[in-house]
Amino acid sequence: MKKKLVVIGAGMASGRMLEQIFEAAPDAYEVTLFNAEPRGNYNRLMLSPVLSGEKTYDDIVTHDADWYAAHGVDCRFGEPVVKIDRKNRVVYSNKGGAPYDALVIATGSAPFIIPVVGKDLPGVVAYRDLEDTQAMMATAGKDAVVIGGGLLGLEAAAGMAAQGARVTVIHLMGHLMERQLDPAAGYLLQKDLERRGITVHCKGATKAILGHDRAEAVLLEDGTVYPADLVCMAVGIRPETRIAVDAHLEVERGIVVDDALRTSDPHIFALGECVEHRKQLFGLVAPLYDQAKVLAKTLLGEAAEFVPVQTATKLKVTGCDLFSAGDFAEGPGREDIVFRDPGRGIYKRLVLEDNRIIGVVMYGETGDGSWFYGLMKEATDISDMRDTLIFGPAFQGGAALDPMAAVAALPLEAEICGCNGVSKGTILNAVAGGACTLDAMRACTKASASCGTCTGLVQQVMALALGGEVVEAAAGMCKCTDHSHDDVRRLIRTMGLKSIPAVMQELGWKTVGGCHSCRPALNYYLLAEYPLDYQDDRQSRFVNERNHANIQKDGTYSVVPRMWGGVTTPAELRAIADAAEKYNVPMVKVTGGQRIDLLGVRKEDLPHMWNDLNAAGMVSGAAYSKGLRTVKTCVGKEFCRVGTQDSTGLGIKLEKLMWGSWTPHKLKLGVSGCPRNCAEATCKDIGVVCVDSGYNISIGGAAGMEVKETVALASTPSEDEAIQIILAVTQLYRENARYLDRIWKWMGRVGLDWIKAQVVEDLENRQALVARFEISQSVYRHDPWAELSTPSETPKWGPLADLTLEAAE
Amino acid sequence: MTVFVDIGALDDIPRQGARLVKTAQGCVAVFRTADDRVFALDDRCPHKGGPLSEGIVHGDRVTCPLHNWVFDMNSGVAQGGDEGRVRTYAIKIQQGRILLDASLIRARNAA
Numbered sequence: 052m053k054k055k056l057v058v059i060g061a062g063m064a065s066g067r068m069l070e071q072i073f074e075a076a077p078d079a080y081e082v083t084l085f086n087a088e089p090r091g092n093y094n095r096l097m098l099s100p101v102l103s104g105e106k107t108y109d110d111i112v113t114h115d116a117d118w119y120a121a122h123g124v125d126c127r128f129g130e131p132v133v134k135i136d137r138k139n140r141v142v143y144s145n146k147g148g149a150p151y152d153a154l155v156i157a158t159g160s161a162p163f164i165i166p167v168v169g170k171d172l173p174g175v176v177a178y179r180d181l182e183d184t185q186a187m188m189a190t191a192g193k194d195a196v197v198i199g200g201g202l203l204g205l206e207a208a209a210g211m212a213a214q215g216a217r218v219t220v221i222h223l224m225g226h227l228m229e230r231q232l233d234p235a236a237g238y239l240l241q242k243d244l245e246r247r248g249i250t251v252h253c254k255g256a257t258k259a260i261l262g263h264d265r266a267e268a269v270l271l272e273d274g275t276v277y278p279a280d281l282v283c284m285a286v287g288i289r290p291e292t293r294i295a296v297d298a299h300l301e302v303e304r305g306i307v308v309d310d311a312l313r314t315s316d317p318h319i320f321a322l323g324e325c326v327e328h329r330k331q332l333f334g335l336v337a338p339l340y341d342q343a344k345v346l347a348k349t350l351l352g353e354a355a356e357f358v359p360v361q362t363a364t365k366l367k368v369t370g371c372d373l374f375s376a377g378d379f380a381e382g383p384g385r386e387d388i389v390f391r392d393p394g395r396g397i398y399k400r401l402v403l404e405d406n407r408i409i410g411v412v413m414y415g416e417t418g419d420g421s422w423f424y425g426l427m428k429e430a431t432d433i434s435d436m437r438d439t440l441i442f443g444p445a446f447q448g449g450a451a452l453d454p455m456a457a458v459a460a461l462p463l464e465a466e467i468c469g470c471n472g473v474s475k476g477t478i479l480n481a482v483a484g485g486a487c488t489l490d491a492m493r494a495c496t497k498a499s500a501s502c503g504t505c506t507g508l509v510q511q512v513m514a515l516a517l518g519g520e521v522v523e524a525a526a527g528m529c530k531c532t533d534h535s536h537d538d539v540r541r542l543i544r545t546m547g548l549k550s551i552p553a554v555m556q557e558l559g560w561k562t563v564g565g566c567h568s569c570r571p572a573l574n575y576y577l578l579a580e581y582p583l584d585y586q587d588d589r590q591s592r593f594v595n596e597r598n599h600a601n602i603q604k605d606g607t608y609s610v611v612p613r614m615w616g617g618v619t620t621p622a623e624l625r626a627i628a629d630a631a632e633k634y635n636v637p638m639v640k641v642t643g644g645q646r647i648d649l650l651g652v653r654k655e656d657l658p659h660m661w662n663d664l665n666a667a668g669m670v671s672g673a674a675y676s677k678g679l680r681t682v683k684t685c686v687g688k689e690f691c692r693v694g695t696q697d698s699t700g701l702g703i704k705l706e707k708l709m710w711g712s713w714t715p716h717k718l719k720l721g722v723s724g725c726p727r728n729c730a731e732a733t734c735k736d737i738g739v740v741c742v743d744s745g746y747n748i749s750i751g752g753a754a755g756m757e758v759k760e761t762v763a764l765a766s767t768p769s770e771d772e773a774i775q776i777i778l779a780v781t782q783l784y785r786e787n788a789r790y791l792d793r794i795w796k797w798m799g800r801v802g803l804d805w806i807k808a809q810v811v812e813d814l815e816n817r818q819a820l821v822a823r824f825e826i827s828q829s830v831y832r833h834d835p836w837a838e839l840s841t842p843s844e845t846p847k848w849g850p851l852a853d854l855t856l857e858a859a860e
Numbered sequence: 861m862t863v864f865v866d867i868g869a870l871d872d873i874p875r876q877g878a879r880l881v882k883t884a885q886g887c888v889a890v891f892r893t894a895d896d897r898v899f900a901l902d903d904r905c906p907h908k909g910g911p912l913s914e915g916i917v918h919g920d921r922v923t924c925p926l927h928n929w930v931f932d933m934n935s936g937v938a939q940g941g942d943e944g945r946v947r948t949y950a951i952k953i954q955q956g957r958i959l960l961d962a963s964l965i966r967a968r969n970a971a
């Protein structure tokens with residue numbers, strides 16, 4: 052008599068297993084197949100093409116009614132199994148039981164639903180089966196939100212967009228598919244999705260799904276609201292183990308199986324996404340097919356062992372070509388080989404260890420993926436082909452990377468010279484018309500004839516037109532790129548690059564993550580260009596700016612609270628004194644910037660001390676920043692017998708307007724009430740000396756290794772106008788200077804006359820500059836101390852672990 | 861064989877950042893790269909003792925915050941013209957947890 056085999060779950064893994072059994076021993080078992088879905092086995096992977104309309108359900112059926120009939124399978128579809136009676140070897144659905152000699156559990160996974168308000172509203176789906184797919188196909192012309200920017204979520208998003216929905220993807224992490232892709236590839240993917248109209252919101256945490264009778268919108272922690280007729284949660288899966296748990300089988304994260312895929316009960320087996328094998332879970336079909344082969348053998352009494360292989364990932368979104376395989380996650384001793392072709396949106400990265408490939412990420416061109424994957428699986432020693440490895444199997448000989456690719460890819464209308472509004476097309480035409488030197492170019496188009504910061508780019512465009520003949524160009528900003536500071540800045544603007552990975556990809560960075568010299572510069576350029584969109588990257592800042600305190604030579608920090616215009620109160624002094632005592636501050640010193648420095652504070656005490664100072668109304672003095680430091684003032688006419696104007700009052704006004712702003716280098720201001728100049732305003736970056744007739748503004752001073760006296764910029768009878776001019780010149784400096792150039796250095800390059808023309812003579816431009824400064828300040832006029840000393844942030848300032856407290860064995 | 865001790869979750873360290881672990885043998889800096897690799901190095905720069913945990917992490921390199929020496933975190937060896945080496949420790953990630961060489965619990969002894 053045939054033995055009875057009962058299978059729970061008619062999915063991809065059990066389907067493949069049945070094929071193997073019927074092929075090897077058609078008469079061995081009488082099979083009963085339960086499935087919760089009201090249908091048999093179909094190719095779940097192909098739900099995405101069904102969703103996007105490229106295929107129909109009929110196209111993706113693996114086993115149809117005829118197949119089941121031909122193999123005598125008793126199909127119980129639409130009948131979830133609710134109980135396993137191990138003692139009597141019977142399984143039950145709500146419609147009845149089925150006895151077994153051998154039982155296979157193949158229940159797959161259940162989607163993970165994040166526990167937010169509104170998760171049970173109609174209109175909230177997962178992405179697992181045909182029902183979910185059909186719900187998503189009905190979103191044409193509507194708003195859809197996908198929560199989760201992993202493989203599944205992005206296939207759902209692309210599919211709905213193809214159906215004509217307005218789709219937003221909300222992703223918790225900093226870049227899409229962070230488990231498979233590094234930031235550079237994640238950036239390219241995001242760009243491709245945005246190009247097809249999908250909105251991508253990274254670093255977004257879902258707070259609630261809003262709606263009365265059904266989903267209407269999604270609310271994020273940061274307050275953003277996206278309208279949503281349909282919400283798809285694709286944040287992950289977990290093994291479907293409920294019936295196994297109820298039956299008291301051994302279950303960890305999945306149903307525990309041995310190498311023969313037997314559970315803790317010798318009559319019960321399991322395979323697919325519901326199992327855990329040697330602590331590992333599975334989420335892709337390739338290893339499940341191997342399990343199917345092994346389990347078929349086990350059930351037919353042959354010895355077989357399941358050995359998991361590494362798997363590679365491809366995203367099934369037409370037009371997004373990405374490939375990722377291998378292990379990026381752990382272990383010392385690794386090296387990278389990187390190739391970028393910005394013009395064509397290509398990025399390839401190989402991770403090597405001991406001359407073997409252990410990880411591959413490719414975007415834009417994935418043809419060589421399987422070749423690399425082969426080398427990786429075979430653990431081939433690649434030392435011989437290392438130099439050309441990244442170019443793939445077809446390549447012999449070494450292609451030169453093209454430093455001008457980014458410039459070549461610019462459209463003709465892209466603005467190259469901002470001062471004179473000269474486009475790339477105009478420059479190309481001028482070259483065609485005979486302007487082959489920079490002087491000739493300046494004479495006929497004025498390109499780079501004003502502030503001059505675009506000179507490098509103009510030269511590159513000319514070189515392009517002249518067939519690569521290099522018109523001498525400025526040096527690259529660091530060893531990671533051939534582009535100069537000015538070029539990078541301008542390309543960030545003309546190409547609309549809004550993140551560090553975007554800049555590195557589009558401008559062909561030669562390293563994976565930049566270096567300590569370009570990262571802080573890029574972070575500054577981006578936040579200055581896109582104050583509202585760009586999220587400051589703390590990890591790209593020097594220690595002092597990252598920790599909002601100056602590190603001292605023994606690793607302790609100094610804390611300098613702001614004293615507006617150098618003016619303080621007894622209450623503030625008391626709070627500072629209390630803090631100094633409470634945290635055992637070894638030294639309290641008055642700085643040259645007219646405020647008080649608490650030196651020698653331990654890192655873990657910083658947030659606590661900040662909290663205390665915040666409570667007394669004080670904020671960070673930014674004594675550590677490439678940004679506004681202090682506005683030093685004298686007492687002025689309020690007290691001084693020769694004072695002409697309220698210099699203290701003006702200094703406080705300026706400091707209150709400008710605090711928190713980031714600038715290319717540090718920015719110190721001084722305001723003196725008369726030409727005796729007690730505030731030493733004429734050796735500050737921007738100085739004001741008051742006179743009877745008003746205010747004399749001068750810029751470009753310094754008193755460090757270089758001592759510089761300021762030079763006159765403007766005089767005005769009006770305090771308001773003085774403020775406007777100072778804000779405007781600050782903004783011009785922010786937008787135009789190279790990172791780490793103080794005003795005097797920048798002035799030396801662009802010329803005082805040019806600055807005057809921009810902020811003194813051209814009133815309209817002055818107002819525009821002030822308006823842009825104010826937009827930026829709406830974001831940055833905030834106290835970093837308050838943000839970094841909240842209860843959730845405070846623990847991050849201490850050590851991760853203290854092993855000195857663990858008992859030695 | 862190396863014995864490991866759990867020191868915390870991977871997500872406790874920011875990408876391209878580091879956290880400190882106090883040990884009987886001094887402070888150890890635990891780094892996380894942009895692509896989620898982890899490294900453990902002594903938190904003392906061989907140049908003048910700078911705290912490497914406060915450096916900028918780029919690729920699998922870290923730059924000392926005091927005078928910009930650059931170290932390969934795989935080997936701990938200083939790059940470019942500078943000569944020196946920082947001690948590295950065995951470390952790995954398992955199911956989102958970071959495991960560090962447990963011998964750091966004991967003070968370095970004569971053996």
Ligand SMILES: Cc1cc2nc3c(=O)[nH]c(=O)nc-3n(C[C@H](O)[C@H](O)[C@H](O)COP(=O)(O)OP(=O)(O)OC[C@H]3O[C@@H](n4cnc5c(N)ncnc54)[C@H](O)[C@@H]3O)c2cc1C
Nearest residue numbers: 060062063064086087088095131132158159323324335336
């Ligand atoms: C949209 C989508 C795209 C995918 N794309 C890819 C891809 O490109 N590449 C890749 O490798 N993988 C992909 N996957 C993953 C792949 O589909 C799964 O790894 C695979 O289907 C798992 O097979 P399984 O047999 O373990 O589970 P499933 O195929 O999920 O089958 C389990 C079945 O068991 C049923 N069931 C559950 N509980 C019970 C119960 N109590 N009683 C009866 N029946 C029950 C379920 O209804 C289900 O039909 C994708 C998945 C989805 C959803």
Ligand code: HEM
Nearest residue numbers: 601611642643644645646674680681683719753754755756
């Ligand atoms: C590692 C580098 C430096 C550190 C850590 C540092 C630190 C400080 C601190 C903490 C203050 C008090 C700040 C305040 O109240 O805002 C200060 C003031 C000052 N620093 Fe520095 N400084 C550095 C480099 C320089 C350099 C290179 C110069 C010269 C260009 C300089 C010139 C000054 C001056 C003139 C003051 C007095 C401020 C004023 O009157 O406005 N410092 N410095």
Ligand code: SF4
Nearest residue numbers: 685691724725728729
């Ligand atoms: S600068 Fe002039 S107004 Fe100010 S304190 Fe000195 S003397 Fe008085």
Ligand code: FES
Nearest residue numbers: 905908910924927
């Ligand atoms: S202490 Fe590290 S570089 Fe000087």
